[in-house]
Amino acid sequence: MPELSFEAKGQWRPMAAADLPGVLAVADRVHPAFPEDGAVFEERLRLYPAGCLAFSSGADVLGYAVSHPWRAFDPPALNARLGELSRRSDTYYIHDVALLPELRGSGAAALVVALLIARARKEGFATVSLVAVNGSAGFWAHHGFHDVAARKVVDAALARKLRGYDDAAAFMVRTL
Ligand SMILES: CC(C)(COP(=O)(O)OP(=O)(O)OC[C@H]1O[C@@H](n2cnc3c(N)ncnc32)[C@H](O)[C@@H]1OP(=O)(O)O)[C@@H](O)C(=O)NCCC(=O)NCCS
Structure with missing residues (x-):
């Protein structure tokens, strides 16, 4: 059980443009090995605000x-803008969930994963996909995601994309 629940520290709410400097500060601290430009966050918030918290x-x-x-099976490259959301979208993609160390173990991560899964269901998607980095595959497995490469169905193009993150990056999918 977490020692102090996340309610004591704040709450999840829709991300606003005014949050972007704070979001980038978290990203810089949490993902020093996977730097992404502010323009990447700004674009995703603009293209799909319902998925940004x-x-x-x-x-x-x-x-x-x-x-x-x-x-599906075509994750965006690291630090790449999307241009537009694909008309052929057939999975709900989690680009990132990141918490400062002081918020970890509080239950905040489980709540936001549940919120994202609920959004995917509401939009009618049959799967949720992500690239797990930073040793987070165990966390995602805990939430029902499976490492696709471990099932040996990862193709060469996807393997190349994953190496753009790092050698340990795993493409994971949860079927809803
Ligand atoms: C990944 C992250 C969001 C998880 O949040 P968290 O608060 O640390 O995770 P929780 O404590 O809620 O863990 C939930 C469960 O997953 C398990 N878990 C967490 N990390 C794990 C890991 N690396 N391996 C195996 N299990 C793990 C926990 O043991 C816990 O299990 P329990 O509910 O039975 O106790 C957070 O650690 C983080 O922000 N990390 C840095 C950014 C990052 O790597 N994000 C993922 C990018 S794909």
């Missing part, structure tokens, strides 16, 4: 989630 206590952003509909 911020965890905040007052003005401070302590965590964020970014997600959007996308093409």
